[in-house]
Structure formats: structure tokens, C-alpha cells
Amino acid sequence: MANAAISANSSEPSAPDGDRSVAKAPRDYRNIAPYFFIAPAVFVMLVGLVYPVFDSLYLSFFDWKIGEPFSKADNVGFTNYLRMFSDPDVWESIWVTFRFGFWTITLEMFLGVTLALMLEKPIRGASIFRTIFILPLMVSPVVVGLIWRYLFDARVGWINYYLGIWFGIEPQVWLGDAELAFFAIVFTDIWQWTPFIFIIVIAGLQALPSEVLEASRIDGANWWQQIFLVKLPMISSILVIALLMRLIDVFRALEVMYIMTGGGPGRATELLSLHIYNRAFDAQLLGYASAIAVLLIVIVTVLSAGILIIGNPMKDKSDV
Amino acid sequence: MPGVGLNNVVKAYGSTVIIPDLSLDIRESEFVVIVGPSGCGKSTTLRMVAGLESVSAGTIHIRDRDVTYAAPKARDIAMVFQSYALYPHMDVAGNMSFALRLAGTPRAEIDQRVKRAAEMLELTDYLDRKPKDLSGGQRQRVAMGRSIVRDAYVFLFDEPLSNLDAKLRSTMRTELAILHKKLDRTMIYVTHDQIEAMTMADRIVIMDQGIIQQVGSPRDVYTAPKNRFVAGFIGSPSMNFLDGELHGSGSKLEVHGQGFKIPVSKRMQITANAAKDRRVTLGMRPEHFAATANKDGKYAALNLDVDVAEYIGSSQFLAASLGGQPITATVDVGPDAEPMGSGQYFFDTNRMYLFDRASGEAL
Amino acid sequence: MKRWIAKSIGGLAVAAFAVTASFANPYEKYKGTTIVVSWPALSHYGKAQGLIDQFTAETGINVEVDALQYLKLRDRQILEMSKPEGEYDVVTWVVMWKGEYVSKGLLTPLSQFFTSGALVDPKFDIDDIADAYLQNGGVVGGKKGYMPGKSGALYGLPFGAETSIMAYRKDILEAQGIAVPKTYDELRAAMKKLGEAGIPAMTSRGKTGHQVTAGWLLHLAPLGGKIFDDEWNPVFNNAAGVEAAQVMREIAQTGPKGIPAFGFGDAAAAFLGGDAAFYIDTLKIAAMARDPKLSKIADKVGYALHPVGSRCGSETGGFAAGIPANSQNKEAAFLFLQYITSKKGDQKMVELGGDPVRMSTYKANADKFAEYPVILEQLPCADADWRPLIPEWNELNIDVLGQALTEVITTDKPIQPIMDAAAEKARAIMEREGYYAWKDVN
Numbered sequence A: 001m002a003n004a005a006i007s008a009n010s011s012e013p014s015a016p017d018g019d020r021s022v023a024k025a026p027r028d029y030r031n032i033a034p035y036f037f038i039a040p041a042v043f044v045m046l047v048g049l050v051y052p053v054f055d056s057l058y059l060s061f062f063d064w065k066i067g068e069p070f071s072k073a074d075n076v077g078f079t080n081y082l083r084m085f086s087d088p089d090v091w092e093s094i095w096v097t098f099r100f101g102f103w104t105i106t107l108e109m110f111l112g113v114t115l116a117l118m119l120e121k122p123i124r125g126a127s128i129f130r131t132i133f134i135l136p137l138m139v140s141p142v143v144v145g146l147i148w149r150y151l152f153d154a155r156v157g158w159i160n161y162y163l164g165i166w167f168g169i170e171p172q173v174w175l176g177d178a179e180l181a182f183f184a185i186v187f188t189d190i191w192q193w194t195p196f197i198f199i200i201v202i203a204g205l206q207a208l209p210s211e212v213l214e215a216s217r218i219d220g221a222n223w224w225q226q227i228f229l230v231k232l233p234m235i236s237s238i239l240v241i242a243l244l245m246r247l248i249d250v251f252r253a254l255e256v257m258y259i260m261t262g263g264g265p266g267r268a269t270e271l272l273s274l275h276i277y278n279r280a281f282d283a284q285l286l287g288y289a290s291a292i293a294v295l296l297i298v299i300v301t302v303l304s305a306g307i308l309i310i311g312n313p314m315k316d317k318s319d320v
Numbered sequence B: 001m002p003g004v005g006l007n008n009v010v011k012a013y014g015s016t017v018i019i020p021d022l023s024l025d026i027r028e029s030e031f032v033v034i035v036g037p038s039g040c041g042k043s044t045t046l047r048m049v050a051g052l053e054s055v056s057a058g059t060i061h062i063r064d065r066d067v068t069y070a071a072p073k074a075r076d077i078a079m080v081f082q083s084y085a086l087y088p089h090m091d092v093a094g095n096m097s098f099a100l101r102l103a104g105t106p107r108a109e110i111d112q113r114v115k116r117a118a119e120m121l122e123l124t125d126y127l128d129r130k131p132k133d134l135s136g137g138q139r140q141r142v143a144m145g146r147s148i149v150r151d152a153y154v155f156l157f158d159e160p161l162s163n164l165d166a167k168l169r170s171t172m173r174t175e176l177a178i179l180h181k182k183l184d185r186t187m188i189y190v191t192h193d194q195i196e197a198m199t200m201a202d203r204i205v206i207m208d209q210g211i212i213q214q215v216g217s218p219r220d221v222y223t224a225p226k227n228r229f230v231a232g233f234i235g236s237p238s239m240n241f242l243d244g245e246l247h248g249s250g251s252k253l254e255v256h257g258q259g260f261k262i263p264v265s266k267r268m269q270i271t272a273n274a275a276k277d278r279r280v281t282l283g284m285r286p287e288h289f290a291a292t293a294n295k296d297g298k299y300a301a302l303n304l305d306v307d308v309a310e311y312i313g314s315s316q317f318l319a320a321s322l323g324g325q326p327i328t329a330t331v332d333v334g335p336d337a338e339p340m341g342s343g344q345y346f347f348d349t350n351r352m353y354l355f356d357r358a359s360g361e362a363l
Numbered sequence C: 001m002k003r004w005i006a007k008s009i010g011g012l013a014v015a016a017f018a019v020t021a022s023f024a025n026p027y028e029k030y031k032g033t034t035i036v037v038s039w040p041a042l043s044h045y046g047k048a049q050g051l052i053d054q055f056t057a058e059t060g061i062n063v064e065v066d067a068l069q070y071l072k073l074r075d076r077q078i079l080e081m082s083k084p085e086g087e088y089d090v091v092t093w094v095v096m097w098k099g100e101y102v103s104k105g106l107l108t109p110l111s112q113f114f115t116s117g118a119l120v121d122p123k124f125d126i127d128d129i130a131d132a133y134l135q136n137g138g139v140v141g142g143k144k145g146y147m148p149g150k151s152g153a154l155y156g157l158p159f160g161a162e163t164s165i166m167a168y169r170k171d172i173l174e175a176q177g178i179a180v181p182k183t184y185d186e187l188r189a190a191m192k193k194l195g196e197a198g199i200p201a202m203t204s205r206g207k208t209g210h211q212v213t214a215g216w217l218l219h220l221a222p223l224g225g226k227i228f229d230d231e232w233n234p235v236f237n238n239a240a241g242v243e244a245a246q247v248m249r250e251i252a253q254t255g256p257k258g259i260p261a262f263g264f265g266d267a268a269a270a271f272l273g274g275d276a277a278f279y280i281d282t283l284k285i286a287a288m289a290r291d292p293k294l295s296k297i298a299d300k301v302g303y304a305l306h307p308v309g310s311r312c313g314s315e316t317g318g319f320a321a322g323i324p325a326n327s328q329n330k331e332a333a334f335l336f337l338q339y340i341t342s343k344k345g346d347q348k349m350v351e352l353g354g355d356p357v358r359m360s361t362y363k364a365n366a367d368k369f370a371e372y373p374v375i376l377e378q379l380p381c382a383d384a385d386w387r388p389l390i391p392e393w394n395e396l397n398i399d400v401l402g403q404a405l406t407e408v409i410t411t412d413k414p415i416q417p418i419m420d421a422a423a424e425k426a427r428a429i430m431e432r433e434g435y436y437a438w439k440d441v442n
């Protein structure tokens, strides 16, 4: 404001190539401006993201039991890591996580994309369907866990009840059998997260420029060709992002399994995050759990980087 | 008759009627431009021809075949969209060959046709680029190329040049005209820009509110507009319209209005004398004014109050008023003239148009 | 989070009438004092409010209750008790925490008060308090640090303690012609018979982790097993431990559907919902069975002693209450503690719907509640050492036994190797934590 007033009052407008320092100053501000604007976000990231990561890294070098002051904890160097790498329970849990991720993500992507393609057109009732489909997303994971725990309950659960009535199937111990419990958590995860893929994909589909799709119709593409040769490639960046978010979520998933099975029976449904939780708060091995948490961060980072390198969602951005 | 025929075509969205009743015959190899103000239903009409929009009533024929209910791909058409509608995930060659690949055309033939189209459009160096790495003009040419390789019977264009800058637009206009000659195909071209229409069309279709106002060659629609709408739409700057009344009769017929009395030209006398309603609208194109009296033609002297005189090279554009009504004129005074002021100007009465004031129909 | 402070008001006015002028009142000195009590927001403690009101009315000592969610309790208490001057005058703890509290010097030994004639009610009769409860919850420093013994001292009095009993369905047993089992052999025979008849036999906790371990521990002690011997060698893979695991497997096979997924709530619900003929776990089942909202089987339940294997041994658990070392109102706090665990207070808790801790209270009410005569008989042989109260127990409980026992109840694999592998893991943990360091010295 003050500057504007001064320049407006100055009787002699300065030539474009006049006083260097005056001409240079605003340019510098312009260079700083972007950093200024992202600074709060960077700060929040540092405090909220980087700090906890480093904290858990630090913690992983200690043998710290819950309730004991940290000052009393022993620095054990890499002991926790050595233990982790030879701990079959950790590897089993990673294996469970990968299997869980493979089945849930594959099926969720397939179902979510299929549903989105089916409900994309404004057919009668599509909006009602859409609303119903996204309901699971709005339910908090704890509630999802409780709902499905009771649905899968061997004694009073609806699933056993109706399987019995409709198909004459013997009651199953869904959450107490290794295979069935794994199936149950996969099923629940699909129930909860397919809508997420659905919502993202349908938003992407609806944002597709209609003229490109019309062009493909004129070019002779049938329904399948339009989906596989035009629509899906055009939302590929969205699919990659959805995939990435689901993948990271698989490594974060905790509440639903915690409530439904607690990781059991045995370690059949003990995803890595739940394994860390159980180690930290049930077995009360905070340092060791931190070491496993560091491993989890490494795995997620490697996977995310891999996906981003293969299918960078920013790569195809253009104004076409 | 081969070509494209629309017979009593109606388009309505629910109770909103966009096209009340449209019939149009387009000859084979003809370049027809549909022009009209935005929202008048041009795109809708074109999209019905393409099969992208259903027809509420009436029939559409392409090459003597009733295609009213045929799918777009079954109509033997190619279309260029205003937004180009390129496939962002395919390179230029991929975009151009997509239709052929879907049709199962042999690889060699595809390559050959893509190559030929690329040469024609000077895209040979860009064949492996993605659309995002091309300029607007290049993308536009890829869109053209995509339709050219199809070698379709009808080419449909929906404002293909609107997103280009003025200079590129005029170049592309010429290229399109050449292309039409080379390909010798039926082309239906939609635009809101009457200059594009005038420069490229074999025949112009002028639409307003879903109704065809006039169909004719560029010369027809310029020299003999059927009504006040066409007269005002064709020509740039637009025709001036002044309310007036017919006075006298026979060869002494005059139009009287605020601040002017102009004799009706011989050409117009018969029709004007026959007009029952003496209340008319006088039409004068800006380019038919002059600063000095025309040697051979009939002219009427008019006192214009000039508000602004804009220099446009060899002529000047005047924003003026006549008897209090705004009027524009382009006067050819040479590149060195001083800005023109108020005073006497001359209108070539041979170039006057008269319209029935109530109906807007030409007399 | 769920912190609420209940304040007794008007206590003073009522107290004025209660005081009989001719005797020196031991409470007189503390009239108007306000003590703060920290305990969990659990049913027994909610019901204790009636007792607190009565206490304030009679003594003029005001009581503020800070009732916290069970999981938040310990952190909060440690925080308060670590200050130079604490807010809390009375704290209750789960037996698991007592060692830590005492080793950190956070509690006042109750001997400080029991030596004062002015404070101790001569009729208090500490021997009347169920010994297992007192030893389990209140005594710290004995054998292994957490068991009775000469080196132990009293830090708390049980309040809200419990033991395990057996509950059974009178109707089912009668219909099947099964006598109430007194031994494990009889129990296993009964389960087998019920299983063959297609009737779910015994409910049990069975979810992976501490739940399945808890289920197994119930049978370990009566069958003569222990987790560790006196030198901290894991011995739960001996014959008794394997038999207890075998019992768990049979329970899972003949019991209601879903035991491998049952926590305590599910196990109890199965029994209360009529889907099991037997139940062995905390005595709380009796109150639940009487609650028509929870139970469909109220009048069909009978109670019996925890079956005996090689010895009689039920579990003990629950809370005990004591006085922080940094309390500012220790005497008043002791008077409160003494009041709520006195014969009168204990009887009042029964009337309010809570759980008593005194043998005499159980006796006096034996005809009112079907389970009391059983508890009365059960308590003398309750085992205070049914699992080790050491920090490593968590890992052992959840990660080692919790996993091994899941394998026992969900597979048909031979049990001995499973338990042996678990014992190896247990030994590794103990080794890591330095429990075998004395070996080299001796």
C-alpha cells in the first residue's frame, strides 16, 4: 500500500531499466512467496509426520517397558532389530499383511471400478444406489468392527443364521478358524472400502470430457473397448492414487481386526500394524514394537515409491 | 439423393423444444456451414447427424440410407470437436489410427493412411508425441487427421477453430478449404462466426432458435437476406436498422424516418409499393456509406453526428448517430485522411434493404 | 476422560445426630475433612456410592470419588502418587500393579495405622477377610515378591475382589442324568456325554492372546500345574500343563460354537443365552445370571465348587484399596478404608449389589444368594499364585501362551510339542531379562 502511494506520487516515473535495486526488490519477494505459502503445511508435516517417525526410530534402540520412566530404559543398540529379523512372528505378520492387501485391494479395485462403471450413467435409482454404496465409508472403523464381529458371531450371528436357513450350512466358527477369520476380515475390508474406490472412480469417470468419449463412439469403440481403451486409461492416474491410498491403508488397518479377531486365531489375522499394537500395548515391549514400526514405515515407503515410479499420477497431467 | 438429408427433424428435451421442425438436404461433396448465434441449436443438429443425440421426430438419411436410429459408428461419419477430444493417453499416431485399429484394418494399411494424413497436415514429426506436448494448432490438426484417416463419407465439424487465435484461425480456414477440395467429401461445418461461414461454405445455413432462417450461397445470403435476422447476422460490421415509413408511391416512393428522407431505389420500388404495411425497417450496411458522392450510383445525403472515428487503415469506422439513433459506417477515405468529423455522408441507395417492421421479412 | 466427582453433601448435618455425646468419637477429629478416592468406573464401585453416603453421614468425613475408566486408572494414579503432595487419599489397584506401586514407594504400609489404637476398630477382625483376597491384593514382598510369606507386608485391603466358581445348568444336567462334577475327570466325562448328545457343554474364553490363556489358567492350578517353578524355570509344559491344555481343547470341541473367538463377554453371553451347560470363571456370573436383561436362564443355574484335579484351587482377582504415601489425609483415609471393609460396610455392599470380601458376610447371606455357600467353601482354597505377577508376564501371557493355546484349541496337533515350544520361548524371555543370573552364583 505504502509503496503504491509513493510511486503514484512520484512525479518522475522511473524508466524500465532505471534504478536496479528498486526493480529487483519485488522480484525477490515473488521468489519467496511460494515458500511462504507452503511454510505452514511444511511445518505441520514436520511436526505431525516427521517427528513421530524419528521418535519411533529413537525408541527402537531402547528396551522400554510401559509404566517405567523412559530415563530408566536401557539403550540396547540394534538388539531390537536383530531380534526382529530373526523373529518368525514378525515375518508371519508381514506375510499376512501382504496376503490381506493382495486380496482386499484386488477385489476392491475390481468391484469399485465395476460398480462405478455400472452406476455412472444417470439411470433410474442410481443416486439411491450411490448413497447406499457409500454408507460403509461413513461408519467409523470401530463400529464396523463391532457390526461385523456380531454378524460373524458363531453362536448368534446373522451370517450363520441365514446360511443355515437358506442353504442348510452348518454354523461356522468364522472368527475362531484361521482360514475363515482371514476370509472374514478380507470380506469386511471389502465391504468397508469398496465404496472408497467406487467414489473416487465415479468422480473420475464423471469428470471425463464427454467429447472424448463421443469421439470414441464415432471411432467405432463398443462398450468394452470404450471402457478398456479409453475410460480406464484416462483415469489411470486416479486408479494409481486410489491403489496407493488403499495400500497405505492396509498397513494402517488396525481397529477393525483388533475388534473382530484381535489378530487371532493365532496370528491368522494379525496384520503388521496390529502386531505392532499387540507387541507395544499387550506385551508391553515399546522399544521392540518401535523397531517393527520402523520396518513398517520402510515397507510402506518402498511400496509407495514403487507405485509412484511405475504410474506417476502427476505425469499425465495436461489441459487436453 | 445421395448426401445428407434431414427431414422434419424435431429435438426436444422433455417439454423444451430445441429444434421445432428442421429439414435440410445436403448434396454429396458439398461444404455446408451451419451458422447462427450461440445456443440456437447448431451443435444439436450436427450431433443428431452424428448419432450422438437422439432424434425426437423426423428422419435422417446419409447416402440414401435411413440412419435415424443407427449408432454413430454405423453412419460412416467422422467428426472434429471444438475441444479436439483427443485421447490424452495415446500419441498422435495412436489417436489417428484408433478408429482403424478398432475396425481391424491391416497394420500396413493403417501405417500408410496415418502417414499420408500426417504428411497432408504436416504432423509427420510429431507422430509419437502425446497431445499434451503439442500446441493448440497442432492438436487441432491431429483432430483433423483423426477424421481424415477414416476416409468417412461425411465430415462433421463443430466449431473446430474456435479455440485458436485469430491468425491461426484464418490459416486453418484456408487449409480446410483446400482439404475439402482434396478429399472431395461432404462436410457439415458448424460455427457461430459468419466470416468462417462466408469464406468456406458452398452453402450457408443460417439458424436462429432452432429454425433455419435461410439457406443459400454466401453471395445470396449477403446480397439477398430473407429477413432482418439474416441481414443483421451476415456481414461485418452488422447492418444498421432504422425505423421508417414509406411515403409517396410509384417512382416517388421514399422512406421517412427520424433525421432522414431516402428515395427508394428502383430495384426495391415494385416490392415496396406492394407492401400493405407502410411501416418498415430500413437496412443499410456500414460499408455502403461514403464520404463523397458516388459518381454513377444513386445516393442519399445524410447528416451524421460522428462520436468516434476509428482508424483501420485505408478506411475509417465511424460510430455516429442519425436523428438520435445510433448508426455505424465504414468510409473509404484512404490511409492518410484526418479523423472524420460530423457532417454530410452519402449512402448508396441501390444497396438499401427494406423489411416489414412487424414481421422482419424482406420486402 | 470419564471423570466425575461425586460429592457427598449434607453429611455434616446428619452426622450431628449420629454422634452420641457420652463416647469419644474416633471420627470426631476428622470431621469436615475431605478425602479423594480413585477407583475404576466399574459396577461394584458405582454401587459403593450408597456406602459412601452412609459413611459421610455417620462420620462427617466427606468423600470425593474420581472414577476413571479402568484402562486410564493406573497412569493417572502413578502421576498423582509421584507428586510431592498427591490429590488422592485412597487408591485401588489391580493385583498386577501392586508390586510396581510398592517398589516405587508409592504406598503407605497399613501397619502404620493398625498400630494405632485410636484408629483401629477393635471389632474390625482382619482374619475374617478372605485370606486369598487379602494375600492376593494387599500383601506385597513375600515369596516371589507378590505372594504371601514372611517377607511380605500389608499395603491394601481387598475391595471388589472375586474368585472363580463353577456354574451349571440344573435342567440340562438333570435331563442328561449327569451329576454335578466334583473332579476334572467327572467334568470331562460330562462334557463328552453332552458333546455326544449335541448339547454345547462348557463355555470358555478362547480368543487369541490373554483370553485363551486366562481360560487355560483356570484349569492349570486345580490340575496341579504352575507357570514357573521356584527358580523361574517354565514348567507349564509338564503333565499338568498339558492336561489343562487338553481340557481346553475338549472344551472348545464340545462347547458352544465360536470359543476360539470368545472374550470374557462372549463366553458369559453364551452361558447366559442358554448355549452352554457349564461355566467356570469369575463369580460375577451369578449377578449377571440374576439380571433379566442379560440372562435367559436365571432360575436354572446352580453353583458348585471349581472342580478339583490334583488339588483344590480357584483363581483370585479384582482390586484392593490402599493409601498413597503422599496422601495428606492418611488417618481419615484409613478410617474410610476400614469402614468400607468392616463387617457393617461389607454387609452394606451386599445390600447395594456389590461383592463382599468377608467370610462372615458370605455366611450371613448364604441363604439369600445361591452362589454364596459355594464361594464360602471355595475361598479357603483359592490360589493367589495362579499366574506370576512379573513384568514379563505380559509377553508370556499374550505372545507365547496366547499363541500356543490357540494352536491347541484350533488344531488337532499333539499338545506336548506345542507346549514344549512355548516353554522354550518362555525360557528365552526369562533368560533375556536376567532371571537366571542366580544360577551361576549358587
Ligand SMILES: Nc1ncnc2c1ncn2[C@@H]1O[C@H](COP(=O)(O)OP(=O)(O)O)[C@@H](O)[C@H]1O
Residues within 6 Å of the ligand: B013, B016, B018, B036, B037, B038, B039, B040, B041, B042, B043, B044, B045
Ligand atoms: N441436455 C440438454 N437438455 C436441455 N437443453 C439442452 C441440452 N443440451 C442443449 N440444450 C439446449 O439446446 C440449445 C441448443 O444448444 P446447442 O445445439 O449446443 O447450441 P449451439 O447452437 O450453440 O451449438 C441450447 O439452448 C441449450 O441450452
Ligand SMILES: [Mg+2]
Residues within 6 Å of the ligand: B042, B043, B044, B159
Ligand atoms: Mg455449439
